[in-house]
Amino acid sequence: MISPDHKKFLLGNYASPVLEIVRGEGTRLWDSEEREFLDFTSGIAVTNIGHCHPQWTEKVSRQAQSLVHCSNLYSIPEQVRLAKRLTTAIGPGKMLFCNSGAEANEGLIKFARLASENPNFQGKHKILVADNGFHGRTMGALSATASQKYRQGFEPLLDGFEFAPLNDLDSFDRKLDDETVAVLVESIQGEGGIHEADDPFLQGLEKLCRERKALLMFDEVQSGIGRTGDFLGYQKAGVCPDAVALAKGLGGGFPIGAFWISEQWGEVFKPGSHGTTFGGSPMACAAAHAVLDVIENEGLVLAAKENGLVLRDGLTRLTGLFPDLLEEVRGRGLMLAVAMKKDPAELIGSLRENGLLVVGAGGNSIRFLPPLNVRVNEIEQALKITEDVLSSLQSKQSK
Numbered sequence: 313m314i315s316p317d318h319k320k321f322l323l324g325n326y327a328s329p330v331l332e333i334v335r336g337e338g339t340r341l342w343d344s345e346e347r348e349f350l351d352f353t354s355g356i357a358v359t360n361i362g363h364c365h366p367q368w369t370e371k372v373s374r375q376a377q378s379l380v381h382c383s384n385l386y387s388i389p390e391q392v393r394l395a396k397r398l399t400t401a402i403g404p405g406k407m408l409f410c411n412s413g414a415e416a417n418e419g420l421i422k423f424a425r426l427a428s429e430n431p432n433f434q435g436k437h438k439i440l441v442a443d444n445g446f447h448g449r450t451m452g453a454l455s456a457t458a459s460q461k462y463r464q465g466f467e468p469l470l471d472g473f474e475f476a477p478l479n480d481l482d483s484f485d486r487k488l489d490d491e492t493v494a495v496l497v498e499s500i501q502g503e504g505g506i507h508e509a510d511d512p513f514l515q516g517l518e519k520l521c522r523e524r525k526a527l528l529m530f531d532e533v534q535s536g537i538g539r540t541g542d543f544l545g546y547q548k549a550g551v552c553p554d555a556v557a558l559a560k561g562l563g564g565g566f567p568i569g570a571f572w573i574s575e576q577w578g579e580v581f582k583p584g585s586h587g588t589t590f591g592g593s594p595m596a597c598a599a600a601h602a603v604l605d606v607i608e609n610e611g612l613v614l615a616a617k618e619n620g621l622v623l624r625d626g627l628t629r630l631t632g633l634f635p636d637l638l639e640e641v642r643g644r645g646l647m648l649a650v651a652m653k654k655d656p657a658e659l660i661g662s663l664r665e666n667g668l669l670v671v672g673a674g675g676n677s678i679r680f681l682p683p684l685n686v687r688v689n690e691i692e693q694a695l696k697i698t699e700d701v702l703s704s705l706q707s708k709q710s711k
């Protein structure tokens with residue numbers, strides 16, 4: 313039962329919840345009535361190593377006993393080591409740590425502004441982003457988000473953002489003009505309904521950016537940290553960006569965001585140009601190290617690819633069995649969605665009643681985002697629940 317205080321004391325910006333979650337372990341969550349759920353949401357692509365992984369819990373608990381916060385007035389060894397580790401995974405460059413995905417994208421927007429002071433980039437100020445993308449709820453990140461459903465009520469937003477359809481290189485070509493300082497895209501649009509930027513599009517975009525002297529920036533907040541079967545989603549296309557935003561899976565549930573800037577631009581941020589009180593705290597960095605340790609030790613990037621194929625095959629089989637309800641499967645690795653032919657709310661609700669948690673996304677789709685270390689028998693269990701629920705929805709529909 314949800315406490316009446318929920319509605320009384322919390323602002324109404326989220327849909328009314330129907331579950332009260334109190335405990336998690338691996339791919340499982342329990343509510344306050346001790347009901348058990350298979351969690352194929354991972355807290356919206358956050359708990360990539362599962363809930364309360366023992367190594368994560370141990371490292372975070374140990375850090376809580378030595379130092380939690382000291383601010384960026386001082387050098388934080390765990391932060392320096394994390395920056396070194398991430399630049400090794402991304403490419404030569406530098407990091408700045410913050411607290412969320414929206415903040416990481418704010419960092420990219422500020423980077424684009426600072427870069428426009430460079431002689432090659434002078435006079436440029438526009439940022440070109442993809443339609444149907446999602447970059448966060450702060451005013452800058454929201455300005456980079458095209459969908460009216462997020463923008464409504466908050467305009468006027470920041471000037472200087474232009475939009476073009478994902479995978480339509482001609483449109484990006486037409487809009488990327490002398491005033492464009494940067495292009496910002498997700499390698500797989502998450503909130504928009506799991507739409508992949510295809511490799512030729514990303515390679516074409518990189519070429520356009522180099523020719524016209526614009527920055528190539530990726531929002532890897534949802535698609536990063538192994539979720540797609542590559543450490544970062546854009547890496548599959550073999551392109552080299554100028555900036556990358558990270559958050560969600562990086563802390564495994566502890567809030568941390570970060571952005572990476574390529575070596576060429578490593579000096580644009582100067583003392584005073586940006587900052588945050590909490591960003592890159594010893595606690596947040598310890599959590600991120602624990603995530604990266606588990607990903608490395610347990611081979612979870614490869615696991616996401618392999619488990620993703622099992623889940624994808626199963627979901628594809630279901631689209632064949634239920635053609636009146638399901639349209640197609642999209643995505644790769646463990647960033648998958650099934651697009652439905654109708655509003656998915658009823659299916660999401662019935663799956664929940666039957667012990668499987670999934671999360672909706674744009675375009676009538678349902679995201680399946682289990683942790684990267686989900687077991688094959690858990691995938692099979694999730695598919696069985698989905699098949700049974702779809703069968704009963706189908707028979708209800710044909711009555």
Ligand SMILES: Cc1ncc(COP(=O)(O)O)c(C=O)c1O
Binds near residue numbers: 412415417448
């Ligand atoms: C691609 C992408 N960018 C940015 C964000 C915003 O992240 P946060 O909610 O941590 O601010 C999200 C959140 O869903 C996202 O999916």
